[in-house]
Amino acid sequence: MAIRILIADDQQLFRDGLRALIEQENDMDVVAEAENGRDAIELSKTVKPDLIVMDINMPDLNGIDATQVICKELPGIKLIALSIHSTQKFVSGMLKAGASGYVVKHCAFKELAMAIRTVSGGKPYLCTEILSTVMDEFVLNSSSGQQSVFSALSTREREVMQLVAEGMKSEEIASHLCISVKTVSSHRRHIMKKLNLKNQTDITRYAISEGLISSEY
Helix, strand or coil: CCEEEEEECCCHHHHHHHHHHHCCCCCEEEEEEECCHHHHHHHHHHHCCCEEEECCCCCCCCHHHHHHHHHHHCCCCEEEEEECCCCHHHHHHHHHHCCCEEEECCCCHHHHHHHHHHHHCCCCEECHHHHHHHHHHHHHHHHHCCCCHHHHCCHHHHHHHHHHHCCCCHHHHHHHHCCCHHHHHHHHHHHHHHHCCCCHHHHHHHHHHCCCCCCCC
8 A cells, every 4th residue: 555645845846746656656645735824733634644755944934843743643654854954943843843864955856755654654753964964963962052043932822922933913913813912922932032032023034044935034
């Protein structure tokens, strides 16, 4: 039986190319595509794929927080990160969220195919580049105690921060997340206090520097 795969990436051209490559494999089948983390969550609930190939930088909800929700609510679904990022904070964020594999986008497709088969078979997979990066930066960050947006903020605070950085007003965020404007304002205050930020420009710059959003948004 073919491995049923959901692709989550905000770039249509990339999704089209990846779908074409995956569907050349006899034991794989793409059953759905999502352009952001929130869509990936909803499609996972309805389509129930065997495995998700998840980007990190996506609008509305990033891949790390989407992964955390999916792995908690749908633990039977396996998940592989496929990202341009190879630094430890992103790898650590995805693995802590529940991903079983991590592959960087410039790797050859055959490595992703190997990752899909390995993770689908119940084993973890990290591409070669990630292994060396994780080992080097783990030693560095363990001694420095460096924090990231994924360790400093709660999941809801990261959701609010991402939407603020993407230009949404408090009223829009409240409607989008089904919370009150007062709660949004409270989250904004906590975010700025925890990260020592002064205004929305600081929030946006920090979100970009941490990879929570792309500079394109």
